[in-house]
Amino acid sequence: MDIAIIVEGKNDRSRIRKVLHEDIPVYCTFGTPGPDQLDRLRKQTAGMQVYIFTDNDSSGKRIRGMLSDLFPDADHIYTRRGYSGVEHTPEEYLIEQFEKAGLEEHIRYPKPAAEWSKDDQI
Numbered sequence: 001m002d003i004a005i006i007v008e009g010k011n012d013r014s015r016i017r018k019v020l021h022e023d024i025p026v027y028c029t030f031g032t033p034g035p036d037q038l039d040r041l042r043k044q045t046a047g048m049q050v051y052i053f054t055d056n057d058s059s060g061k062r063i064r065g066m067l068s069d070l071f072p073d074a075d076h077i078y079t080r081r082g083y084s085g086v087e088h089t090p091e092e093y094l095i096e097q098f099e100k101a102g103l104e105e106h107i108r109y110p111k112p113a114a115e116w117s118k119d120d121q122i
């Protein structure tokens with residue numbers, strides 16, 4: 001399944017790139033999108049399953065509404081109200097939200113910390 005994620009800005013995209021594989025396209029609205037940007041997003045994501053991930057503020061909700069009209073079958077991913085936008089959401093929480101959306105195969109999980117033992121002492 002080809003998927004695409006739409007976020008508000010380039011900082012949101014950079015944040016999401018840290019937890020998703022590079023081959024997953026992440027597109028930006030660059031704020032409130034106008035007709036040209038909406039048309040561009042529609043063309044870029046043609047035939048893909050779209051996931052909308054905007055901030056949990058009034059601007060993000062307005063953008064989410066516009067994108068919902070354009071992509072009525074899109075899946076929505078949400079960040080917690082206490083985080084000041086997608087770009088400031090902890091990576092662990094982003095991973096949880098992508099798991100809830102069923103995107104486990106696309107997640108770049110952090111490598112577990114190496115276990116330390118007494119034998120490792122010098």
